[in-house]
Amino acid sequence: MAKVLVIEDERDLQQVLTYNLRQAGYEALSAERGVEGLRLARAEAPDLVLLDLMLPDLAGTEVCRSLKEDAATRGIPVVMLTARGEEIDRVVGFELGADDYIVKPFSVRELLLRIQAILRRAATPSDRPPAEGAIEFGCLRIDREAHRVWVEEHEIELTALEFRLLVTLYERRNRVQTRSALLDDVWGIQADITTRTVDTHVKRLREKLEGARDYVETVRGVGYRFKGSPDEASV
Ligand code: CA
Secondary structure (H helix, E strand, O other), rough: EEEEEEEEHHHHHHHHHHHHHHOOOOOEEEOHHHHHHHHHHHHHOOOOOEEEEOOOOOOOOHHHHHHHHHOOOOOEEEEEEEOOOOOHHHHHHHHHHOOOEEEOOOHHHHEEEHHHHHHHHHHOHOOOOOOOOEEOOOEEEEOOOEEEEEOEEEEEEEOOOHHHHHHHHHHOOOEEHHHHHHHHHHHHHOOOHHHHHHHHHHHHHHHHHHHHHHHHHEEEOOEEEEEEOOOOOOO
């Protein structure tokens, strides 16, 4: 049974969420404050965290940052719950490694579908088709099973979403991927996620890829393309 930690200080909403999660077959834990939420995340190793942006003690962005900085909790997908008009915070939330966000008021059904999609993507390697071993492309090395990436023998830290984005681009190398195709295939559910989100993530992924950043090219007005070979000249 997948375990979901809800960090939300509005008691009514927290109860609605935990109730519906349990009805849907999840184990639900809850915290009203960021500090308590972080403690539970470390102690209970949930499969997913639902994180409100406005908490009484710590901002949700701070909680997200702490989760992503700690090796013990880094791999846990985080879904941000935000109120309308928090556009900047949304982007910041993604840059901090949140895997998805949902705008309040939201339908519980939609939230459950998103949770389901994220947990499916984060499924353990044993649930996936066998990996084709490690990928080597120029100075880039990807271990699909272990979800680890190296650039020139130096390991880089990617969020679950960035890793999926990189692998998706790599698997379709030499072919242009439109932003909407990437939204479909990497994010899974289009809902209120915009194509700008794709740009934000590709930018962040490129920054992290350091010496391998040029393997991911922008095709102006269309989308992105992973090079066909490491030595290929840039377009
Ligand atoms: Ca709140």
